[in-house]
Amino acid sequence: MKYFSIAPSEKLAGLVRCFWVLEMENFEGVPYIHRTMADGCIEMVFHYQGVFDELLNNNQQVPSFSSGISGPSQEFRRFSINNHFGIFGVYLYPFALPELFDIPALALTNEMVDTGTILGAAGKELEEKMVLAPDNKTRVAIISQYLESKLTQRKTRNNGISETIRQIINTDGRSNVQRLADDSFLSIRQFQRNFKEHAGFSPKLFTRIIRFQTALRKYPEKEFLSLTDIAYDCGYYDQSHFIHDFKEFSGHHPGVYFSGNAEGTKWITA
Known part of the structure; x- marks a missing residue:
């Protein structure tokens, strides 16, 4: 498993928090479960190797998109894949949707929409370029050029x-x-x-x-902080308030999550 982030250009820094890459070689064919958590920001996601299935609450699996935009979310979602995979992501402030694409963030709340549906022919062309790019350095250049071109039409x-x-x-x-x-x-x-x-x-x-x-983000400090420490460090009034919000937004009790054995946390220590 390999995870790393890349800083955006100065031109994009006001709208893009970072680019990120998540890759894994799965030679054993054992399902890898990835869990997305509630997040106030949005992401553009490009699967350049492998495509995940989403695991629904009724135990059904449905194919996820090969690329798309994930809006602000108060929900957690689960995804599975049995093969090698590579994902390139663009982590944006939520107001990037109305400013760059003239789409209210509210329109994509708790939604994941494929690139072609939301951005039309230009989105399909962008997906093809990103998926077929030879490496992630090239992907950074492609998406940066695309987003910087949108800046000229930026609505503020x-x-x-x-x-x-x-x-x-x-x-x-x-x-x-x-x-x-x-x-x-x-x-x-x-x-x-x-x-x-x-x-x-x-x-x-x-x-x-x-x-x-x-x-x-306190996960790397889990061996040195108690749940009470984490709760107060993050501004929660008490531990019960912390536990309630954590379970709602992640599906995990914080004790399970910070144990290091929770589903969907493997990438954090990559």
Whole structure:
């Protein structure tokens, strides 16, 4: 298993948090289960080797897309593959959807849509280039050129909301939502409506998801921190609140997740 991230160009840094690559050689044919967690940001995903099946709650398996966009999500999902695989991802702020593609983040909340459906012929062409590229350095160049070309058409409506979303992410979900609304000089109703369009969720739910994502990043420190330490470090009022949110957004009890034996965590230590 190999995982690494790549910083975007300066031009894209305001919209792209990072590029990432996940690869695995599976010679034994044993199913690898990957679990996606709730996330306030969005991802463009390109499977350049192998395609996963999604595991549904009724124990059915359905083919997932070979490339697509995953919107802001408050849910966890499970995927399986028996073969070698390689995935290239683009991790974007949620307001990149309305600013680059003129699509409200709310339209893709809890959705995964294939590239051709959402971006049309240009999306199918992009998928073909990314999948057939000889290496990940070339993929970075291809997707960077594509996204930088979209910057010329960038729509910056409600830019203050975008900065508010960025602030919540940069403060690990510790920002005071009421204060942010006051600073926006909008009524609370208008603030929440604009926020939801650009983030996909209400400010309160978005903040909870970002706080959960902060807790996930404590995984490398699991041997040195108790669950209580993690809860308080991430701004939870108490451990029961932490456990409730963690189970809702990941499907795991945090004790199981931070044990190092939970499903879908193998890539973290790659």
